Amino acid sequence: MEDILRPIYQERASSPSTLGILLIEKGAKPSTLTDTFDYVLLVITKDANQPVFIKHYTYKDKKAALHIVEEEQLQEWLLLGTNRKIIEWIYNGKVLFDRNEYLSELKQELREFPFYGRKIKMGMEFAKLIRRYVDGKAFFENGHFLDAYNHIVHSLHHLARLEIIEQGFFPEVTVWNQVKHIEPQIFKLYEELITSDETLEKRLELLFLASEFLIFSRTDSGTQHFRDVLETKKEKWTIHDLINEEELKYYSIDLGVLLEYLIEKKLVTVVKEETKGHEVFHRYYKVNKE
Known part of the structure; x- marks a missing residue:
């Protein structure tokens, strides 16, 4: 499925405003992590027309969700704790694209918790x-x-x-x-x-x-x-x-x-x-x- 999603996230990675892209997969055990979707693509961007943009895809018997989140919105979620899934996505997601080690530093910041x-x-x-x-x-x-x-x-x-x-x-x-x-x-x-x-x-x-x-x-x-x-x-x-x-x-x-x-x-x-x-x-x- 990652190969099927590649054109979608590569298009986002080519944008200079994209800071990082993560892939989150649904595990074998029942979980709320991906909201029943098999795959979630999380794209973090510096500039966007809206704080959050979501799109859904289907391929055969699989379904995927694309979440494009503006960095300012992400930081607000992390501060207020109003979207706890996002923390697990950052912790557990597979890094597909990381501009200037943005995601590496974000993961480190979450571990150290200033x-x-x-x-x-x-x-x-x-x-x-x-x-x-x-x-x-x-x-x-x-x-x-x-x-x-x-x-x-x-x-x-x-x-x-x-x-x-x-x-x-x-x-x-x-x-x-x-x-x-x-x-x-x-x-x-x-x-x-x-x-x-x-x-x-x-x-x-x-x-x-x-x-x-x-x-x-x-x-x-x-x-x-x-x-x-x-x-x-x-x-x-x-x-x-x-x-x-x-x-x-x-x-x-x-x-x-x-x-x-x-x-x-x-x-x-x-x-x-x-x-x-x-x-x-x-x-x-x-x-x-x-």
Whole structure:
């Protein structure tokens, strides 16, 4: 099949904007890696008319997919973790074309996982974790146990990803297989939640207690990037300032709940300033250095 696909990828390789081409094959065992396709061609380009372009091909009983991805889109996926398959494609794909060792350096970067990139990703995962945990606890306290269960499963997933990132790895699609070896304690919590014979209410009650400790123990590392931005760029911040700060844009809708969590844990202080209204104050935020 690679011979059949050669004219397709050779045409892309001849373009000066193409940085690298990878071939990903479906394995013998069932896998989600190629989305049921037998082959995936991943073309990374410097300039494109659109961030992502996909085309499908058929040859006899085989099917192939061509994915042309702009480098800027690729970097965004790697930062935000919104397309985890792409990491496995880069790890496992066969290099068909590599301009100026672009793919070799990208693979090396994924293996080394620069610390600054880790700090941002940890902050984003921690913010998502807090959002799910807080919402899940609210559902639990109101007796909505199935909704609480859904949120606690997601919060454990973010906790697992946070731990994997902190250890210097990119989270893969099979994140629970990863965390089982990296941090068995988190894996055990997840296993107990889904396999325990206790009632759902009791399982959730125990999970919220255990999760609270695990979350708190990772608060310092998980919020380091967020607190560094607050501390180094301005003395105090309004919520409008925070929302519009370029380095914090990836926290998105989770920023507010993260901020309130840090206030509760006394890592961020609220500064009040008078307004023209009687006993109404402007609310500013600053990192607590004590």
